[in-house]
Amino acid sequence: MIELWNGLLKAIELIVTLDPEVMEIAGRSLRISVTSALLASVICVPLASLIHFHQFRGKRFLINLIQTLYSVPTVAIGLFVFLFISRAGPLGGLGLLFTPAAIVIGQMVLVTPILLGLVISALRGVDITLIDTARSLGASVFQTSLVVLREARFAVMAAVIMAFGRAISEVGISLMIGGNIRGYTRVITTAISLETSKGDLELSIALGIILISIALVVNIALNRIQQR
Amino acid sequence: MRKLTACLLIMLVLVLTAGIFACSQPAPAPAPAPAPAPAPASGPQYPLHDPLVRFKIATTTSLYDTGLWYHLEPIFEELANVEMDIVYAGTGIALEYGRRGDVDAIIVHDRAREDEFIAEGYGINRRNFAYNFFLIAGPSNDPAGITGLTAAEAFQKIYDEGMNDPDTVKFVSRGDDSGTHAKEKLIWGEVGFDYEDVRNSGEWYVEAGKGMGPTLLMANEMQAYVLADISTFLAYNLKTGLKIESLVEKDPIFLNVYAAIAINPETHPKAKIEIANQFINWLISQEVQEIIDTYGTAEYGSSLFYPIATCDIPGCPPEEDYTKPVP
Numbered sequence: 001m002i003e004l005w006n007g008l009l010k011a012i013e014l015i016v017t018l019d020p021e022v023m024e025i026a027g028r029s030l031r032i033s034v035t036s037a038l039l040a041s042v043i044c045v046p047l048a049s050l051i052h053f054h055q056f057r058g059k060r061f062l063i064n065l066i067q068t069l070y071s072v073p074t075v076a077i078g079l080f081v082f083l084f085i086s087r088a089g090p091l092g093g094l095g096l097l098f099t100p101a102a103i104v105i106g107q108m109v110l111v112t113p114i115l116l117g118l119v120i121s122a123l124r125g126v127d128i129t130l131i132d133t134a135r136s137l138g139a140s141v142f143q144t145s146l147v148v149l150r151e152a153r154f155a156v157m158a159a160v161i162m163a164f165g166r167a168i169s170e171v172g173i174s175l176m177i178g179g180n181i182r183g184y185t186r187v188i189t190t191a192i193s194l195e196t197s198k199g200d201l202e203l204s205i206a207l208g209i210i211l212i213s214i215a216l217v218v219n220i221a222l223n224r225i226q227q228r
Numbered sequence: 229m230r231k232l233t234a235c236l237l238i239m240l241v242l243v244l245t246a247g248i249f250a251c252s253q254p255a256p257a258p259a260p261a262p263a264p265a266p267a268p269a270s271g272p273q274y275p276l277h278d279p280l281v282r283f284k285i286a287t288t289t290s291l292y293d294t295g296l297w298y299h300l301e302p303i304f305e306e307l308a309n310v311e312m313d314i315v316y317a318g319t320g321i322a323l324e325y326g327r328r329g330d331v332d333a334i335i336v337h338d339r340a341r342e343d344e345f346i347a348e349g350y351g352i353n354r355r356n357f358a359y360n361f362f363l364i365a366g367p368s369n370d371p372a373g374i375t376g377l378t379a380a381e382a383f384q385k386i387y388d389e390g391m392n393d394p395d396t397v398k399f400v401s402r403g404d405d406s407g408t409h410a411k412e413k414l415i416w417g418e419v420g421f422d423y424e425d426v427r428n429s430g431e432w433y434v435e436a437g438k439g440m441g442p443t444l445l446m447a448n449e450m451q452a453y454v455l456a457d458i459s460t461f462l463a464y465n466l467k468t469g470l471k472i473e474s475l476v477e478k479d480p481i482f483l484n485v486y487a488a489i490a491i492n493p494e495t496h497p498k499a500k501i502e503i504a505n506q507f508i509n510w511l512i513s514q515e516v517q518e519i520i521d522t523y524g525t526a527e528y529g530s531s532l533f534y535p536i537a538t539c540d541i542p543g544c545p546p547e548e549d550y551t552k553p554v555p
Binding site: 086088093097184194197 | 311329445498
């Protein structure tokens with residue numbers, strides 16, 4: 001148990017001394033996960049609105065499917081994407097395996113169901129009279145959806161925060177398609193995995209604390225946007 | 229608002245004080261060993277060489293866990309002006325990456341599967357560049373009584389005692405289709421067992437499904453017997469102080485020869501064959517052989533790997549396997 005305390009001390013030491021390797025890994029984790037959360041949000045928020053505001057056959061089944069996909073293990077997603085981007089796979093020509101871009105793609109696949117599902121829930125929570133009012137005032141479908149999104153912005157932002165949290169904390173994808181290459185695709189979570197397997201528990205705990213600290217800072221920032 | 233600011237300021241001051249305190253204290257628990265372990269405190273520089281040329285290799289876990297690659301990587305990057313990406317993989321998955329063309333060269337240590345790999349047309353220009361030995365490690369009190377036996381005899385005793393008393397006598401296997409795992413299966417074969425029977429025989433046989441380092445740690449926790457290569461064993465003994473000892477060492481079957489294979493550009497046109505050839509020639513060159521000869525002597529008393537030319541027991545590769553430069 002002393003490792004927890006030593007781990008905390010080590011975390012503070014690494015942060016205060018701006019240890020170059022840890023800073024590099026932390027920066028990479030942040031860049032990759034922010035990119036994947038943002039890109040996925042840009043795609044999924046409009047897509048979720050589309051799904052929510054249109055009636056079509058199989059809509060309920062689709063929403064069910066989206067919610068089921070919350071439970072896909074990250075290693076399974078990692079394997080799935082690996083099969084696509086490995087040189088032997090259909091997208092092999094792009095040479096994406098073992099690059100940070102591959103991790104971004106994998107994490108986007110990971111957070112898409114979460115974003116879709118939670119944004120649809122968020123939109124559902126908006127009072128139906130708002131839609132009626134907007135339509136009766138002559139708003140088009142597009143304008144109506146903008147109004148509803150704005151009304152639901154708190155919950156939509158919560159979905160984005162959730163997506164970021166999921167992306168930065170996953171290991172399976174980063175490990176399988178990133179390759180944990182030192183200096184190139186090593187992120188905090190894969191570093192924790194490696195250091196633990198090497199027996200360096202204090203460093204692993206320190207890295208975990210650093211990851212939470214990063215998440216805290218990002219959350220504070222996103223929260224300020226959310227409250228506006 | 230002022231209260232909040234005050235609280236944050238106090239927290240900041242506390243964190244900084246703790247930080248200064250933590251930095252000036254001598255490190256409490258066992259500090260990470262001096263080189264080769266890449267302790268982040270001594271962050272190596274990453275001068276970015278030609279970033280567009282990324283030379284990928286998959287290496288066995290036993291070479292990686294000793295930190296040899298951290299030592300060799302910057303030298304080759306400088307020499308060939310490439311960015312070297314080293315993927316940590318057991319021999320099984322390394323061969324798979326090779327078949328899929330996801331890497332440009334592989335470093336493995338399982339002769340039988342290497343030959344198969346090359347025969348299937350996936351690999352070319354195989355060269356051996358280093359060797360060391362395996363050993364069987366176990367608890368100091370040696371409940372199965374294997375000290376001093378040959379490898380086959382030791383395995384037989386572990387099996388017998390393990391079936392007898394699975395709580396006291398355990399064996400931890402790599403269980404991951406690696407080169408070490410292949411060697412283990414070979415030894416079981418020598419004893420006369422069918423590996424599948426051994427696997428399913430009882431609770432004494434534990435399959436870790438991990439790399440060499442993590443498997444050693446597991447054997448350490450369980451106070452079990454384990455087949456390990458001497459270099460990872462020594463490295464981990466120094467780093468984390470293992471409570472298992474080397475019990476069986478001298479046996480020709482323990483010979484462990486590492487090979488580097490380039491991926492065949494005929495099967496995978498995008499494989500960077502010139503760099504791979506340069507890499508392989510560099511591995512068998514005098515410069516690297518000397519590094520291998522002395523790597524680890526300072527920390528461990530004996531070197532962790534041996535230059536291939538000094539291999540002189542039955543089973544060593546023929547001279548041309550390690551002296552002829554690749555075209």
